[in-house]
Amino acid sequence: MPNVKTTGKKSSNTLVRDLVNVGIFAALYIVLAFLSSSVGYIPALIVFSTGSIALVTSIPLFLFFSKIERSILCCLIFCGFFGTAMFVMGQGILMLSISLLVGLLAGVALKVFGKGFAGLFSANIILCLMSSSMMLPLWTSTEEYLEYTRTMCDAGYVAKLAELSQSPWPLVAIYAFGILGAVVGGFIARRVMKKHFERIGLAK
Amino acid sequence: MKLDPRTKLFLAIVVNSVILSAPPVYSVLMFAVPAILLLFEKKWKFVLAFFSLYLAAVLGFEHLKTMDVGRVGTLAVSTMMIVSRMMPITIVLYYVMQTTKANEFMAGMSRMHVPNKVTIPLTVMIRFFPTVFDESRAIGNAMKMRGIRLFSLQTLKNPFAILEYRLIPLLVSITKIGDELSVAALTRALTPEAKRTCIVPIGFHVQDLVVFAYCIAVVVLFLLRPVS
Known part of the structure; x- marks a missing residue:
């Protein structure tokens, strides 16, 4: 209707819907991230745990990104919640600031590239850097992190962590597997979106 | 006994941070608070079962953590660790979710001058954790009826199928539930701009003071502990 005049502002009704969606998907993301990161409790698979998180959470994230209208605000709150949850669980302020930065970047990527595959895919890859940073304190403040895990895990696991912290390569591998998981997960998510969500009208 | 939502939030944060960074003595001290509060809510059986399982996990973990127990042992010890660390957090969250209504929580947050843009998703998120588990359990049951299980030969052959199922x-x-929730919220005139009123009076009372004092005392004890 060309004659209808609007104020140019987005309606506050869609804002409430966006905020509700942020809450729902944040709850789902935290549950899925914790479940899939439990792979890392097997010492040999520590390095792969970030990949499994990115792989499993790609589908919900694609759906989340395609449903929100205010990308930057929603991504920022979403990542802020995850970072705060990690902060409360003893991860330190570094994780919180990384989360907020990642949220901002993902929101900007969605805004710039739009809601097409390119936008969703790039935002998904940026967001996987957040879950991949969970192990970062092992390298940035090794002693504190080992002391922290010593109160929680047995001697064998801590020894394995200490061995990993000796060289920077496992850190590179952690990020590489995280990004690989997000890339593979992104392609799976695109197929799933086409096959299921677009067909039943949940996503455009 | 009714606590202010802000006291509950403080309790949850203190329990989380103390339990994840302090030795087990302090976590047992902190575990006592939600347990006693739940006793006031007449959840005897729940508290008893939780407490005995928790004590078994803590004692088992303390006994085994310094030994090198091998690969299978590591899995068992890790499980004990997760149980002993996560149970107090679970019980606090259970208490908070059982006793706090969404409107009380929102009123408490708005008294702390937290913007509505943060409060609304936070309230939805807290309300949604149990829903995620309930829905997941129901879907699991439905899939079991069709012979699709998480751990089976069929799943091993095609692990991605489990994502689909x-x-x-x-x-x-949950997206459908979310859409319904936002419609329900809109019909109750929930907007981020307006300040809401709350019919339930919230405020600090003697019981809040006791919980606050106890939490602070445990944190101070923890901070002043003799370093070995």
Whole structure:
């Protein structure tokens, strides 16, 4: 209707819907991230745990990104919640600031590239850097992190962590597997979106 | 006994941070608070079962953590660790979710001058954790009836199929619930701009003071502990 005049502002009704969606998907993301990161409790698979998180959470994230209208605000709150949850669980302020930065970047990527595959895919890859940073304190403040895990895990696991912290390569591998998981997960998510969500009208 | 939502939030944060960074003595001290509060809510059986399982896990973990127990042992010890660390957090969250209504929580947050843009998703998120588990359990049961299980030969052959069978129905159902929730919120005139009133009076009482004092005392004890 060309004659209808609007104020140019987005309606506050869609804002409430966006905020509700942020809450729902944040709850789902935290549950899925914790479940899939439990792979890392097997010492040999520590390095792969970030990949499994990115792989499993790609589908919900694609759906989340395609449903929100205010990308930057929603991504920022979403990542802020995850970072705060990690902060409360003893991860330190570094994780919180990384989360907020990642949220901002993902929101900007969605805004710039739009809601097409390119936008969703790039935002998904940026967001996987957040879950991949969970192990970062092992390298940035090794002693504190080992002391922290010593109160929680047995001697064998801590020894394995200490061995990993000796060289920077496992850190590179952690990020590489995280990004690989997000890339593979992104392609799976695109197929799933086409096959299921677009067909039943949940996503455009 | 009724606590202010802000006291509950403080309790949850203190329990989380103390339990994840302090030796077990302090976590047992902190575990006592939600347990006693739940006793006031007449949840005898729940508290008893939780407490005995928790004590068994803590004692088992303390006994085994310094030994090198091998690969299978590591799994068992890790499980004990997760149980002993996560149970107090679970019980606090259970208490908070059982006793706090969404409107009280929102009123408490608005008294702390937290913007509505943060409060609304936070309230939805807290309300949604149990829903995610409930829906997941229901979908699991439905899939079991069709012979699709998480740990089976069929799953091993095609691990991605499990994503399709479990995750997608979950996503569809919670998205539908979310849409209904936002419609319900809109009909109750929930907007981020307006300040809401609350029919339930909230405020600090003697019981809040006791919980606050106890939490601070445990934190101070923890901070002043003799370093070995």
